[in-house]
Amino acid sequence: MNNPVFRGDLRARAASRKIFAIELFYLGVLGVLAWLGMPPELGAQPAERAASLTTALLVVQAIIITYFVSACASQEIAVETEKSPVDLVFAPFAPRSIVAGKSLATLATVGYWLLLGAPLVALSAGIRRDPAAGLVSAGVLIAVVAWSMGQLGLWLGVAIESEFSRTLAHWGLLTLVFVGTLALPLPVRTINPVLGIAAAQSGALSAAVYAGYLVFGMACDAGARMTLRRYVV
Amino acid sequence: MPAAGPAELVVETAALAPVTGRVTVSTVVPFQAVAGVVQRLRVPVVIQDVRRPLRVRLMLGGRSIAGAEVLLDPARIAGRLVVLVSDVRAGLGALRRVDERAVDAYVTADALPSLWQEYTGVDLVVLRDLDPARLSDAQRTSLLTWVRLGGRLVVIARPGAPLPAFLMPVLPAHLRGLAVLAAAPELGARFGSPAPGGPIAAVALVPQPGAAVVRAGGVPVIAGDRAGDGYVSVWGIDPTVPPLAEWNGRTRLWANALSVPAPAVVDASALAGRLGVRGPVDRFSHAAAGLLIALYVGGLAIVRRRRPTVAGAAVGAAAAVFAVVALTTLAVGARARSTVLTQVAIVEQAPEAPVARVLIVAAATVPYGGPAEVVAPSGATAAPAAMTGDVRIRWRDATAALDSVVRPDMPWVLQALTAVPLRTSARFDDAAQTLTVDLGIAGLRDAAVWWHGLVRPLGDLPAGRSAHRVPGDGWRRAADVVTDDRSAARFFRAADSQEPGAIAQLSRPVLVGEWSGPAPAFVLAERRRVDPAAQDVVLLIPIDGPPPVVRGGQP
Numbered sequence: 119m120n121n122p123v124f125r126g127d128l129r130a131r132a133a134s135r136k137i138f139a140i141e142l143f144y145l146g147v148l149g150v151l152a153w154l155g156m157p158p159e160l161g162a163q164p165a166e167r168a169a170s171l172t173t174a175l176l177v178v179q180a181i182i183i184t185y186f187v188s189a190c191a192s193q194e195i196a197v198e199t200e201k202s203p204v205d206l207v208f209a210p211f212a213p214r215s216i217v218a219g220k221s222l223a224t225l226a227t228v229g230y231w232l233l234l235g236a237p238l239v240a241l242s243a244g245i246r247r248d249p250a251a252g253l254v255s256a257g258v259l260i261a262v263v264a265w266s267m268g269q270l271g272l273w274l275g276v277a278i279e280s281e282f283s284r285t286l287a288h289w290g291l292l293t294l295v296f297v298g299t300l301a302l303p304l305p306v307r308t309i310n311p312v313l314g315i316a317a318a319q320s321g322a323l324s325a326a327v328y329a330g331y332l333v334f335g336m337a338c339d340a341g342a343r344m345t346l347r348r349y350v351v
Numbered sequence: 352m353p354a355a356g357p358a359e360l361v362v363e364t365a366a367l368a369p370v371t372g373r374v375t376v377s378t379v380v381p382f383q384a385v386a387g388v389v390q391r392l393r394v395p396v397v398i399q400d401v402r403r404p405l406r407v408r409l410m411l412g413g414r415s416i417a418g419a420e421v422l423l424d425p426a427r428i429a430g431r432l433v434v435l436v437s438d439v440r441a442g443l444g445a446l447r448r449v450d451e452r453a454v455d456a457y458v459t460a461d462a463l464p465s466l467w468q469e470y471t472g473v474d475l476v477v478l479r480d481l482d483p484a485r486l487s488d489a490q491r492t493s494l495l496t497w498v499r500l501g502g503r504l505v506v507i508a509r510p511g512a513p514l515p516a517f518l519m520p521v522l523p524a525h526l527r528g529l530a531v532l533a534a535a536p537e538l539g540a541r542f543g544s545p546a547p548g549g550p551i552a553a554v555a556l557v558p559q560p561g562a563a564v565v566r567a568g569g570v571p572v573i574a575g576d577r578a579g580d581g582y583v584s585v586w587g588i589d590p591t592v593p594p595l596a597e598w599n600g601r602t603r604l605w606a607n608a609l610s611v612p613a614p615a616v617v618d619a620s621a622l623a624g625r626l627g628v629r630g631p632v633d634r635f636s637h638a639a640a641g642l643l644i645a646l647y648v649g650g651l652a653i654v655r656r657r658r659p660t661v662a663g664a665a666v667g668a669a670a671a672v673f674a675v676v677a678l679t680t681l682a683v684g685a686r687a688r689s690t691v692l693t694q695v696a697i698v699e700q701a702p703e704a705p706v707a708r709v710l711i712v713a714a715a716t717v718p719y720g721g722p723a724e725v726v727a728p729s730g731a732t733a734a735p736a737a738m739t740g741d742v743r744i745r746w747r748d749a750t751a752a753l754d755s756v757v758r759p760d761m762p763w764v765l766q767a768l769t770a771v772p773l774r775t776s777a778r779f780d781d782a783a784q785t786l787t788v789d790l791g792i793a794g795l796r797d798a799a800v801w802w803h804g805l806v807r808p809l810g811d812l813p814a815g816r817s818a819h820r821v822p823g824d825g826w827r828r829a830a831d832v833v834t835d836d837r838s839a840a841r842f843f844r845a846a847d848s849q850e851p852g853a854i855a856q857l858s859r860p861v862l863v864g865e866w867s868g869p870a871p872a873f874v875l876a877e878r879r880r881v882d883p884a885a886q887d888v889v890l891l892i893p894i895d896g897p898p899p900v901v902r903g904g905q906p
Contacts, residue, residue, distance in 0.1 A: 133659040142652055149644040156637050158689065158718030158759050170720070230668065237647060237674035241640060244682025247721040 123219025442591020793868030
């Protein structure tokens with residue numbers, strides 16, 4: 119909390135109309151899905167169908183949070199009054215302080231959005247008696263994935279000056295994580311967030327996946343710090 | 352046990368499910384382990400697929416500390432099972448000539464079950480060397496109950512040894528004393544092969560009135576009589592030891608003892624299809640959820656718009672926590688209101704015995720799917736009637752709780768077997784025109800006499816003792832009655848058919864109706880009470896006396 123970059127970003131995001139709109143969009147999508155998913159499916163279902171509507175809700179939550187968090191971090195979505203890392207270097211703040219502050223702001227945003235979506239997930243999970251432990255595991259995975267992708271966005275925002283190239287790289291990497299990882303062989307394929315959420319819900323997800331995303335996020339942090347040092351006079 | 356603490360014995364059996372493929376039924380008996388002490392546990396297990404091994408695991412403090420696989424010997428899988436309680440593992444060799452599917456099992460007294468339902472696969476129990484002192488009260492009660500509910504028992508009287516006193520209520524004879532038979536021509540005449548020459552050591556019997564008696568040399572040596580729905584014989588001769596062990600007539604003797612199994616009055620698998628399973632859709636909860644979601648998102652939007660600060664965001668977080676509680680409560684309530692347990696209990700009064708057999712078939716409908724737990728009545732053995740997924744049966748004291756993950760598109764069907772103390776009766780007078788009924792504490796709705804494929808409706812019968820005229824007219828074909836899906840008669844329809852099932856083949860008439868008395872039932876673990884609107888209780892009382900008169904000729 120002593121980090122001025124973190125405090126500044128929190129204030130900027132709390133006051134931002136764009137963030138407000140993102141939250142409304144996010145809750146609107148989740149709310150509609152949760153409500154439409156309430157009536158029971160009484161028709162015959164194929165035996166191989168294992169995923170529940172709660173899993174679908176968690177996947178949508180993961181996609182929305184991950185995209186918007188990383189888009190804000192990479193400045194693809196410019197949050198009003200929020201300073202970019204490069205601007206902050208000239209403020210002047212130390213790269214370590216900037217990256218730590220931005221990282222904490224991303225983590226706080228992810229946590230806040232997960233909390234806002236929790237009632238709608240609870241409605242879907244409660245009516246189907248999905249186990250709470252599985253929901254917590256899936257929530258932690260979403261937080262870890264979204265935070266690490268946010269850190270990737272932060273690095274891209276520092277490393278790539280061209281807005282178009284940055285957006286292209288951001289979308290390309292998100293597609294790689296959410297779609298490209300499906301081509302991997304098992305058991306590595308569970309690093310795919312969609313498959314990972316289903317596995318986390320059933321308690322079958324390896325701790326290595328959580329650790330992998332954490333290490334990836336920290337590596338992006340380190341990359342962003344090193345890149346920012348180039349701007350230090 | 353290597354250490355003390357909470358422990359579980361888990362027995363896993365494989366089964367095949369039509370939709371989901373292979374599933375596992377786990378039976379779990381929790382117990383308190385005592386370090387360094389050998390503990391014996393009884394685990395009632397219904398084996399669904401005899402070709403697959405049973406997996407037995409011992410858990411201590413949540414950790415598996417031992418395990419074993421038990422393969423069933425195909426040669427020991429019986430079409431008909433005869434259990435001989437004897438110190439000598441011999442004497443049942445003639446069984447193969449009676450029925451090639453028959454399998455013998457020699458046991459000692461301590462192997463006899465404590466639950467009468469565990470005798471379900473047994474066709475005949477023979478007591479030869481039974482020291483009653485070695486039996487627990489539960490073992491005695493279970494043997495007596497099984498006999499009264501249809502079991503067949505032979506007690507071989509041994510010279511100098513009294514008959515087990517706990518069996519006296521069902522024994523057709525008591526002992527007079529030792530007899531030495533010089534010759535036994537009556538045995539040869541009765542059982543189709545001359546008995547070996549004497550002397551034959553025997554125990555002379557004093558038959559009870561009404562018992563069927565076989566004499567040898569003028570001495571009663573075999574007596575048999577019905578005991579409830581079962582049949583008990585006392586043999587004063589011993590065909591398991593010389594000289595009768597080589598007698599050819601013992602084949603017919605054993606065949607008579609084994610007899611032909613009586614058909615089950617109802618087919619448990621067919622009952623589920625007759626339940627009229629209903630799954631209400633809780634529209635109120637859907638509307639309430641929509642309103643709460645709108646309130647939550649709208650309220651959050653108003654707060655965040657009016658206070659675009661960190662404090663405003665904190666208020667939003669508090670609202671989210673509140674909404675989690677509210678929406679979870681709503682969801683749990685909606686699930687509980689939508690989950691329905693529909694069931695039928697078929698209560699079969701044992702004739703002239705204070706006990707009734709109860710078969711319960713229940714269908715749990717869980718429209719939202721997911722885990723469900725159902726508790727069987729105390730003392731009942733319970734198992735899934737149709738496989739839809741993995742099932743865990745957890746025994747605590749004498750109560751089994753079954754849990755499984757239920758699919759939303761099909762009910763989870765369970766069955767339980769138990770016995771209840773009950774003494775109801777029905778009897779035709781000598782002219783077979785008046786039926787005297789004693790229903791005890793509760794009346795019978797839509798009662799009818801069923802006999803050989805015909806049904807004579809009687810209407811509602813009051814509790815207690817009453818007499819009713821049953822004229823020879825008014826009989827209907829059972830095939831017409833069982834097609835009515837609103838009457839209890841539908842439960843007697845044969846599986847995959849519109850015709851009446853085994854009830855049409857019973858040797859004696861029965862009084863059938865919907866009983867308003869208390870009956871054991873499954874309950875949903877989350878509710879712990881029975882929904883009377885979703886429970887049918889059908890009582891069958893065998894009718895004594897002459898068969899009823901049917902105008903137009905007997906069936």
